[in-house]
Amino acid sequence: MGIVKAAHLIYDYITRDDETGVETASRAIDDVDLDIAAGDFIAILGHNGSGKSTLAKHMNALLLPTGGGIWIKNMDTRDESSIWDIRQTAGMVFQNPDNQIIGSIVEEDVGFGPENMGVPTDEIWKRVNDSLSAVGMTEYREHSPNKLSGGQKQRVAIAGVMAMHPECIVLDEPTAMLDPNGRKEVLKTVRRLNKTSGVTVILITHYMDEVIHADKVFVMDDGKIVMEGTPREIFSQVEKLKELRLDVPQVTELAYELKLKGVPLPDGILTIDEFVQALKQVKMPKGADPVSGAPGKNGNLAHTQKKDGDAYVDQT
Ligand SMILES: Nc1ncnc2c1ncn2[C@@H]1O[C@H](COP(=O)(O)OP(=O)(O)OP(=O)(O)O)[C@@H](O)[C@H]1O
Numbered sequence: 626m627g628i629v630k631a632a633h634l635i636y637d638y639i640t641r642d643d644e645t646g647v648e649t650a651s652r653a654i655d656d657v658d659l660d661i662a663a664g665d666f667i668a669i670l671g672h673n674g675s676g677k678s679t680l681a682k683h684m685n686a687l688l689l690p691t692g693g694g695i696w697i698k699n700m701d702t703r704d705e706s707s708i709w710d711i712r713q714t715a716g717m718v719f720q721n722p723d724n725q726i727i728g729s730i731v732e733e734d735v736g737f738g739p740e741n742m743g744v745p746t747d748e749i750w751k752r753v754n755d756s757l758s759a760v761g762m763t764e765y766r767e768h769s770p771n772k773l774s775g776g777q778k779q780r781v782a783i784a785g786v787m788a789m790h791p792e793c794i795v796l797d798e799p800t801a802m803l804d805p806n807g808r809k810e811v812l813k814t815v816r817r818l819n820k821t822s823g824v825t826v827i828l829i830t831h832y833m834d835e836v837i838h839a840d841k842v843f844v845m846d847d848g849k850i851v852m853e854g855t856p857r858e859i860f861s862q863v864e865k866l867k868e869l870r871l872d873v874p875q876v877t878e879l880a881y882e883l884k885l886k887g888v889p890l891p892d893g894i895l896t897i898d899e900f901v902q903a904l905k906q907v908k909m910p911k912g913a914d915p916v917s918g919a920p921g922k923n924g925n926l927a928h929t930q931k932k933d934g935d936a937y938v939d940q941t
C-alpha cells in the first residue's frame with residue numbers, strides 16, 4: 626500500500642442558506658481511488674473547481690471524508706489520535722507564501738514547526754540548517770522574510786515544512802503567485818527534494834510545463850479522477866485534454882498541430898529538445914510541403930511515420 630491511498634473517497638461541502646436555513650450538499654470529491662507510491666513525484670491537474678484543493682486537504686486531514694476513506698501511511702485520517710502523525714507525515718504548502726510565514730527572521734520561521742513538535746533545541750538547529758540548505762536559502766537565514774522575493778518566500782515555506790521531516794509534501798499551486806524566475810526556483814527545489822531526499826511530492830498546478838517531469842499525472846474533472854498516466858501518456862491525448870478545458874505544454878501543442886498537417890512526428894512530445902530530435906528524424910519525401918502536409922510525388926508521408934512514443938525524454 627502506497628504512502629497516500631484513497632478508496633471511494635467522497636466529500637460534500639454543506640452550505641446553509643441564511644434566510645431559509647436550508648442546507649444543500651455539493652459534491653466536490655466524487656468516488657476517488659488513489660494509490661501513491663512513496664518516493665514518487667505526482668502532479669495533479671484539473672480545471673478550476675475540479676476538486677484538487679479539496680483532495681489535497683484530505684491528505685493532511687484538514688478535511689475529513691463524507692464517504693469512503695483516505696489513508697496516509699496506513700493511518701486513517703478519520704482516526705483523531707493519528708492527526709498529528711498524519712500532519713507530520715504529509716506537509717502542506719499553499720499558494721500564498723505570505724500566509725505561511727510567521728517568523729520575523731527566516732531561521733526562526735523554519736524552526737517554528739519542529740519547536741512546536743517538541744524537538745530538542747540542538748536538533749531544531751540541525752534541521753533548520755539542513756532545510757535551508759536543501760532549498761538553497763542558507764545565506765538568507767538571518768534576513769527578514771518580508772524583504773524576500775515571492776519565490777524565496779515560498780522556498781522558506783518549503784524549508785519550514787521540510788524541517789518537520791515529512792515523508793510526503795503536498796503543494797497546492799505553490800507557484801501560482803510567482804513570477805517566472807520564482808516559479809523556476811521553487812520547482813527546482815521541489816524536484817531536488819524528491820530526487821535527493823526521496824520525499825514524495827504531490828504537486829497541484831495549472832502550469833503544464835511543471836508536470837512534464839512527474840512520475841505520474843492525475844487529471845481531475847468534476848470531483849473525479851478522469852485520466853491517470855505518465856506525462857507522455859497524458860499529453861499524447863491532446864483532444865481529451867482540450868475537452869477537459871486543459872492546455873498542453875506549448876511544444877506538445879506545436880508538434881500536435883504539425884502532426885495534424887501531416888508531419889510524421891510522434892505523439893506526446895514534451896520538451897523542445899525532444900521536438901528538435903524528432904524533427905531531425907523526419908524524412909519528408911522529396912517535394913513534400915511540411916506545412917500543408919501534401920505528399921511529394923515520390924511517396925506517402927505515412928511511410929515515414931515513427932512509432933508513437935519513440936522520442937526520448939529529457940531528464941534535465
Ligand atoms: N468552502 C467551500 N464551500 C462550498 N463549496 C466549496 C468550498 N470550497 C470549494 N467548494 C466547491 O468545491 C468544488 C471543488 O473546489 P476546489 O477548491 O477543491 O477545486 P480546485 O480544483 O482546487 O479549483 P482551483 O483550480 O480553482 O483551485 C468547487 O465546485 C468549489 O466551488
Ligand SMILES: [Mg+2]
Binds near residue numbers: 677678679797
Ligand atoms: Mg485549488
